[in-house]
Amino acid sequence: MFSRRMVLVVAVLVLLLLNIAALTVSSSRPDSAGGAAPIALHLTAPFQKGLTATLGWIRSIWHGYFNLVSTAEENKELRREVAQLREQLNGYNELKLLNGRMRGLLSFKEAKARNMVAAMVTGKDASLWYRTLIIDKGTENGVAKGQPVVVPDGIVGQVIEASHRYAKVLLVTDRNSSVDVLVQDTRVRGVLKGGGAGECRFAYANRNDTIKPGQRIVSSGLDGVFPKGFFLGTVSEVRKGVSGIFQDVAVAPSVTFETLEEVLVIMSPEAGN
Structure with a gap:
């Protein structure tokens, strides 16, 4: 019927009341060398000892609880910082890879000694009938229909449509x-x-x-x-x-x-x- 926590609270209260009562009795006769004072001391000493131990145990649990809460918050913050660092590292790795690819394109462009414009692939059409790419350069960058599209590995295809900022590339694998x-x-x-x-x-x-x-x-x-x-x-x-x-x-x-x-x-x- 009663929870363990309720029983513990009641027991502590009982011990506290008994201790207060015993102390009241013993303090009412401070000059007594015999009689009730020694008896009261004999009866209250175990209760005081138990109460002191109980209160110490409760304090340790209370402090332990707050330490656990503090540790949990610190762990949460550390996990958040680790996630942010991982995201930053991933971003740095992507930039490093992009830099390597762009350096390769630049070297290829210089080796071919041709006027070329670098473009990022923003979309792909891999349907059964067509093989095309969408790139992020268009007529404002000088891209026009019919222009070849290449990479250092070889020919990619040719531009078949161009808008102001984008262009569609027909791949050499298209029928x-x-x-x-x-x-x-x-x-x-x-x-x-x-x-x-x-x-x-x-x-x-x-x-x-x-x-x-x-x-x-x-x-x-x-x-x-x-x-x-x-x-x-x-x-x-x-x-x-x-x-x-x-x-x-x-x-x-x-x-x-x-x-x-x-x-x-x-x-x-x-x-x-």
């Missing part, structure tokens, strides 16, 4: 994409078409042309869109049918489109004026 290309070492010419599903096909390769897996494919510069000599991918498979004048050549793109975050848009000659 509507085509780039005039060469096998780098043998100079065999063909057209690289998007095959969808992250691959490309080397079209119009004569079955008598020597094409082998591992050969590099580069832009020929003859389509008037993509500059000559930019890397596009590596031959991954070659199949020759029993009939037909062309061979079927699969090409693995050099660019990992899933992880693209920054690109370079090659400006038209008039855009640099």
